[in-house]
Amino acid sequence: MNNSHPLYDLYKEFYFHEIDMREKLNGRLQIPLLLIITLSGAIVYLLQTYEMKPSDITYKFYSISLGVGCVSLIICAYYFVRSYFDYTYKFLPSSQETEEYLNTLNETYDEYDDGKELAERYLENYLCSYFIDCASKNTECNDRRSLFLHKTNKWLIIVAACTLLSFVTAFLGDFNKRKESVPLQVKIVNMSSLEGGLNGEGKKAKQKEQTAPAAPAAPAAPDSGGG
Numbered sequence: 001m002n003n004s005h006p007l008y009d010l011y012k013e014f015y016f017h018e019i020d021m022r023e024k025l026n027g028r029l030q031i032p033l034l035l036i037i038t039l040s041g042a043i044v045y046l047l048q049t050y051e052m053k054p055s056d057i058t059y060k061f062y063s064i065s066l067g068v069g070c071v072s073l074i075i076c077a078y079y080f081v082r083s084y085f086d087y088t089y090k091f092l093p094s095s096q097e098t099e100e101y102l103n104t105l106n107e108t109y110d111e112y113d114d115g116k117e118l119a120e121r122y123l124e125n126y127l128c129s130y131f132i133d134c135a136s137k138n139t140e141c142n143d144r145r146s147l148f149l150h151k152t153n154k155w156l157i158i159v160a161a162c163t164l165l166s167f168v169t170a171f172l173g174d175f176n177k178r179k180e181s182v183p184l185q186v187k188i189v190n191m192s193s194l195e196g197g198l199n200g201e202g203k204k205a206k207q208k209e210q211t212a213p214a215a216p217a218a219p220a221a222p223d224s225g226g227g
Helices: 008-028 030-049 057-084 095-108 115-173 191-210
Strands: none
Touching: 008 030, 008 115, 030 057, 030 115, 057 115, 095 115
């Protein structure tokens, strides 16, 4: 096909470039998703593991950094969702539709001497219009997604910094609930009285064994009288 449109090759290249950018953006979103899940788990761990000590100055830094981290995580998740959903890309018609359109052009211009050249020219214009329309729409989608992805990464850095600061301040302030042991009440017993009590019980048991009463004697058999 002889390309009569001066920018046909350029528009074609733009179209495939934006399709390739779409796939690259989908791949670049995997790492932020993993980091968001990881940092969410770390923040939940901090909230469950460390207790409140409002009087401690270290706790104030801890609560501020953790609060900023939670808010930043929500903003980060919002931008991530905006960079992933609600985008509609445009593509070229299917091969079958293009072939049917070409057959229609051939039938329309078959009676002309240069009918084949006319059909190819109109097919080129047909494809070029799709390249322009699809590339423009896809460029708009990719630019918006790139912007939201950039904001996602920016807020991810803030979340990571706040989470790390929260861990450091919690460690320095010793806010860990699991490290605190429950006090046990121990009662000290006088060993002499304990031993005396045990010895007295032992002696009583021995005396019971030694002074056990003997079995009663069997009654004598009655005498039988002679006749």
